[in-house]
Amino acid sequence: MKVRIPKEIRVVNIGLPDFAADLKEAGVDVVHLEWRPPAGGDARVLSLLERLAVKKEEIDSANQKALGRILEGDPTLIDLGLAAEVIPNYPERTLLHAGPPLSWEEMSGPVRGAVIGAVLFEGWAQSPEEAERLAAAGEIKFAPCHHFQAVGPMAGVVAPSMPVFVIENRAFGNKAYASLNEGLGKVLRFGAYGEEVLTRLTWLKDDFYPILKDALGSLEGISINNITSQALQMGDECHNRNKAATALLLRELAPALVETDYKPAAIRSALEFIQGNEHFYLNISMAACKAMLDPARDIPWSTLVVAMARNGTEFGIQLSGLGQRWFTAPALPVEGLYFPGYGPEDANPDLGDSAITETCGIGGFAMASSPAIVQFVGGSSNDALNYTREMYKITLGENGNYTIPNLNFRGTPTGIDLRKVLAKDILPVINTGIAHKEAGIGQIGAGVVNPPRDCFVQALEKMVREMPKK
Amino acid sequence: MKGDGTLIQQAFLRKNSYQDSVKLMQLTEKMTQLPGVTRAFAVMGTENNKATLTRAGFKPALLEGAGPNDILFAVETGTKEEGLRVWEEYQRALEQETKKDEGKAQVSAASLKSASSLLSGANLSIISVPGQYAAYEAYKALREGLHVHIFSDNVSLEDEIKLKKLGRQKGLLVMGPDCGTSILSGVPICFANSVRRGSIGIVGASGTGIQEVSVLIDRLGAGVSQAIGVGGRDLQDGVGGITSIMALKLLDWDPQTEVIVFLSKLPGKETLGEIRKHLAQLSKPVVVFFLGYNPNEQKGVGQRAKTLEEAAHLAVSLSKKESGPLAFQRDFAALFPRETLDAVRPGQYLRGLYSGGTLAGEAYYLAKKHLQKIEYNPLAPSGHAIFDLGDDQFTQGRPHPMLDPQLRSERLLQEWADPQVAVILLDVVLGFGSSPEASSSLAAAIEQARSKYGGEKIVLASLCGTDRDPQPRQKEQELLQKAGVFVLPSNAAAADAALYLCQTERSNL
Numbered sequence: 001m002k003v004r005i006p007k008e009i010r011v012v013n014i015g016l017p018d019f020a021a022d023l024k025e026a027g028v029d030v031v032h033l034e035w036r037p038p039a040g041g042d043a044r045v046l047s048l049l050e051r052l053a054v055k056k057e058e059i060d061s062a063n064q065k066a067l068g069r070i071l072e073g074d075p076t077l078i079d080l081g082l083a084a085e086v087i088p089n090y091p092e093r094t095l096l097h098a099g100p101p102l103s104w105e106e107m108s109g110p111v112r113g114a115v116i117g118a119v120l121f122e123g124w125a126q127s128p129e130e131a132e133r134l135a136a137a138g139e140i141k142f143a144p145c146h147h148f149q150a151v152g153p154m155a156g157v158v159a160p161s162m163p164v165f166v167i168e169n170r171a172f173g174n175k176a177y178a179s180l181n182e183g184l185g186k187v188l189r190f191g192a193y194g195e196e197v198l199t200r201l202t203w204l205k206d207d208f209y210p211i212l213k214d215a216l217g218s219l220e221g222i223s224i225n226n227i228t229s230q231a232l233q234m235g236d237e238c239h240n241r242n243k244a245a246t247a248l249l250l251r252e253l254a255p256a257l258v259e260t261d262y263k264p265a266a267i268r269s270a271l272e273f274i275q276g277n278e279h280f281y282l283n284i285s286m287a288a289c290k291a292m293l294d295p296a297r298d299i300p301w302s303t304l305v306v307a308m309a310r311n312g313t314e315f316g317i318q319l320s321g322l323g324q325r326w327f328t329a330p331a332l333p334v335e336g337l338y339f340p341g342y343g344p345e346d347a348n349p350d351l352g353d354s355a356i357t358e359t360c361g362i363g364g365f366a367m368a369s370s371p372a373i374v375q376f377v378g379g380s381s382n383d384a385l386n387y388t389r390e391m392y393k394i395t396l397g398e399n400g401n402y403t404i405p406n407l408n409f410r411g412t413p414t415g416i417d418l419r420k421v422l423a424k425d426i427l428p429v430i431n432t433g434i435a436h437k438e439a440g441i442g443q444i445g446a447g448v449v450n451p452p453r454d455c456f457v458q459a460l461e462k463m464v465r466e467m468p469k470k
Numbered sequence: 471m472k473g474d475g476t477l478i479q480q481a482f483l484r485k486n487s488y489q490d491s492v493k494l495m496q497l498t499e500k501m502t503q504l505p506g507v508t509r510a511f512a513v514m515g516t517e518n519n520k521a522t523l524t525r526a527g528f529k530p531a532l533l534e535g536a537g538p539n540d541i542l543f544a545v546e547t548g549t550k551e552e553g554l555r556v557w558e559e560y561q562r563a564l565e566q567e568t569k570k571d572e573g574k575a576q577v578s579a580a581s582l583k584s585a586s587s588l589l590s591g592a593n594l595s596i597i598s599v600p601g602q603y604a605a606y607e608a609y610k611a612l613r614e615g616l617h618v619h620i621f622s623d624n625v626s627l628e629d630e631i632k633l634k635k636l637g638r639q640k641g642l643l644v645m646g647p648d649c650g651t652s653i654l655s656g657v658p659i660c661f662a663n664s665v666r667r668g669s670i671g672i673v674g675a676s677g678t679g680i681q682e683v684s685v686l687i688d689r690l691g692a693g694v695s696q697a698i699g700v701g702g703r704d705l706q707d708g709v710g711g712i713t714s715i716m717a718l719k720l721l722d723w724d725p726q727t728e729v730i731v732f733l734s735k736l737p738g739k740e741t742l743g744e745i746r747k748h749l750a751q752l753s754k755p756v757v758v759f760f761l762g763y764n765p766n767e768q769k770g771v772g773q774r775a776k777t778l779e780e781a782a783h784l785a786v787s788l789s790k791k792e793s794g795p796l797a798f799q800r801d802f803a804a805l806f807p808r809e810t811l812d813a814v815r816p817g818q819y820l821r822g823l824y825s826g827g828t829l830a831g832e833a834y835y836l837a838k839k840h841l842q843k844i845e846y847n848p849l850a851p852s853g854h855a856i857f858d859l860g861d862d863q864f865t866q867g868r869p870h871p872m873l874d875p876q877l878r879s880e881r882l883l884q885e886w887a888d889p890q891v892a893v894i895l896l897d898v899v900l901g902f903g904s905s906p907e908a909s910s911s912l913a914a915a916i917e918q919a920r921s922k923y924g925g926e927k928i929v930l931a932s933l934c935g936t937d938r939d940p941q942p943r944q945k946e947q948e949l950l951q952k953a954g955v956f957v958l959p960s961n962a963a964a965a966d967a968a969l970y971l972c973q974t975e976r977s978n979l
Contacts, residue, residue: 003642004720022940035607050605
């Protein structure tokens with residue numbers, strides 16, 4: 001091949017800034033790169049990344065395909081149903097939970113509490129002690145929500161007769177499911193299982209869900225892209241702040257609700273429930289993200305992260321190119337602001353499927369839209385911008401449907417690339433609530449957390465092992 | 471100082487703030503001049519660097535907690551307060567420096583991708599990150615379709631081979647690793663001089679070799695089309711001269727190039743054959759210089775030069791298509807006053823204090839032919855000796871003498887104090903990349919030595935530079951001459967002059 005030295009040298013300088021300065025002085029076009037040791041100086045990871053780079057072209061094109069599918073997503077709230085009835089292949093006597101698979105023995109306090117509550121709710125046991133015994137004896141089966149196209153916040157426990165939202169991704173026809181958000185205080189997702197909790201769950205199933213289902217039935221579906229994109233302009237990031245989105249949803253639902261055949265008092269209490277729960281939208285936001293991410297799964301060689309989820313014991317991620325396999329590591333403590341009377345020593349390790357929002361480019365990734373959230377970690381509104389700016393460095397693209405006013409309407413950073421996370425040593429930022437480590441006490445704070453780096457390292461190792469040997 | 475005279479070791483951390491080691495060292499150099507400081511080191515907290523500090527006697531417990539992205543500042547002082555003060559001073563200096571850097575570059579980018587998109591049509595990446603990361607950055611640049619010039623050293627041979635094969639496959643030059651100099655389409659890369667453009671193409675495995683030849687070509691009234699650095703190991707058998715061969719072919723095709731100069735250390739055995747084959751195939755006249763190799767032994771192709779000076783002269787004659795001298799005039803009897811000649815007594819020695827590796831090598835091989843005994847980089851010199859002060863054994867934790875003259879100034883004082891030393895031989899490399907204070911600090915060191923130790927030494931120097939360099943040669947020459955330095959027109963001429971002085975029976979060399 002004929003090699004040519006270009007007539008006009010245009011330089012990218014990596015390393016000593018003086019070389020760039022000299023060239024600039026000499027009138028040469030030069031860009032200086034802000035360099036840091038790749039992979040955080042981890043030589044082993046760096047060499048794995050180099051090995052993987054042989055497949056760069058395949059990976060890049062697989063990732064573009066995966067990203068394209070996320071960006072094309074059109075999640076629509078179409079219906080509600082009882083979990084075992086609407087979730088395909090819902091297994092017998094099984095409870096779904098957040099995060100990667102785990103056994104009763106491995107479960108943390110809040111997850112155990114939620115399991116007890118769900119067993120009681122299903123009527124499989126008459127007392128918490130009996131529920132515990134059943135679970136410990138292996139008479140209740142457990143499976144991750146993610147394995148059934150579902151997601152659940154915090155403990156994320158879904159029982160067969162619980163009502164769930166049904167989200168359809170109209171671009172691809174796939175569906176995703178999420179339980180109904182119970183509100184704050186003593187709630188199942190934080191491991192509470194007292195009378196109050198069970199009464200609310202029963203009310204949700206018997207009174208609230210039928211009305212909502214009826215109302216939705218009269219609508220053509222509610223576009224979640226629409227609500228999320230507006231909410232991002234109104235100070236939400238649709239993970240830890242859902243005030244605007246909940247209000248927007250309520251606005252869509254209200255006319256249909258009053259048209260139902262239910263008594264005004266029942267409709268009123270349904271409306272009041274939504275109005276009184278600023279996180280009502282959270283579960284819908286999560287299921288919508290799940291519905292957007294699932295079509296990006298199973299694209300060979302794609303290093304795009306399709307799930308990040310925590311079960312209160314471990315943090316797990318899944319990669320598009322590596323099927324259903326989870327890459328897990330012990331969940332990290334959350335850095336954040338605690339409610340009065342609580343501190344880090346009370347906190348459960350990171351918990352919940354809600355990191356699906358970050359996986360889809362909102363939540364912590366859209367912090368710039370939601371300066372109020374950054375106060376949880378004592379930050380300024382500038383910090384909120386910086387959180388989002390950092391995430392552009394580890395993502396594959398931007399979601400033009402979700403724009404950020406404070407960043408001149410730039411799209412949210414979308415599609416986490418495993419390679420970028422490790423090469424730049426920047427971990428995804430996740431906004432999250434903090435659960436008390438003991439079952440039933442509930443939320444004790446909120447803050448920011450990162451996935452353990454090791455999840456990504458393991459996934460990289462696997463990816464390299466998958467490469468054909470020469 | 472504490473009453474008992476023990477020294478206090480302290481270590482300080484600046485988390486998550488990467489800086490290049492060169493910058494860190496240059497600033498540390500200044501800190502060691504502060505009161506109470508016996509030693510100061512600033513490094514990134516990699517395992518390697520921590521091990522180095524431990525070997526230097528710092529307690530490992532002090533260094534814990536430092537990661538590869540953290541600046542680790544280890545200091546030994548008389549009192550705790552002094553240590554703290556140095557650290558504060560260091561941080562201030564670092565911040566100033568960072569601000570300066572921010573102003574320096576035209577645009578900054580956070581990734582190669584964004585850099586390429588900021589600078590459309592980027593075609594060359596200069597890589598000067600620490601060696602263990604340089605290959606990774608070079609792969610990325612090659613994949614983006616950029617030629618690469620790798621200044622970094624400590625890149626594994628395996629990576630060098632892989633990179634060069636990838637480059638060859640993509641039609642991209644991999645200049646380096648450990649490549650100090652190129653001049654590409656008139657643009658000086660890293661350590662290079664501002665030389666006239668012309669019809670002479672240079673391929674060189676050595677930075678200062680290219681600098682010396684290109685500067686002399688300029689001074690002889692000709693110019694350089696391209697000067698392509700290939701890195702010090704390109705001609706080893708493992709690498710097989712991949713970049714050298716690509717560069718030779720390129721210059722042979724290049725319509726601007728009429729004469730080719732090939733500069734190298736002695737190639738590996740198989741590679742030598744391969745190179746000779748390619749040199750023989752060139753359609754253009756070629757001048758060859760192998761450092762440390764007697765050209766008469768190697769019957770081969772092209773015109774063989776004994777020195778860099780001769781290589782430049784031969785190339786210029788060929789480009790002008792007329793015969794000319796092979797070297798500058800050497801009338802040393804006329805150059806040195808009688809008293810200078812008489813000042814050198816038998817049994818006194820020559821010491822060469824070099825900043826350029828190839829220039830040191832050239833002086834050493836010239837001296838070897840005329841002196842009975844001369845040592846290269848000895849730990850404790852016992853007679854004549856040439857030092858390449860840029861060698862790793864001298865630069866441990868200190869900036870290269872081309873970047874920062876301090877190291878050589880100290881050495882000059884040390885040699886001056888030795889009554890056995892009569893002649894001091896220096897190179898002063900000017901141009902882009904080089905310290906702006908090379909000559910002034912040498913002059914200052916000579917003044918200091920004179921007032922401290924008295925005694926006259928003969929100092930000889932050559933200046934590798936042009937009048938269009940950031941440090942104009944003429945000005946630098948005057949500075950040195952004012953300090954009593956004899957300035958010779960080339961490194962070979964300076965070395966010959968030194969040998970003339972040291973020989974018992976003087977004859978012009």
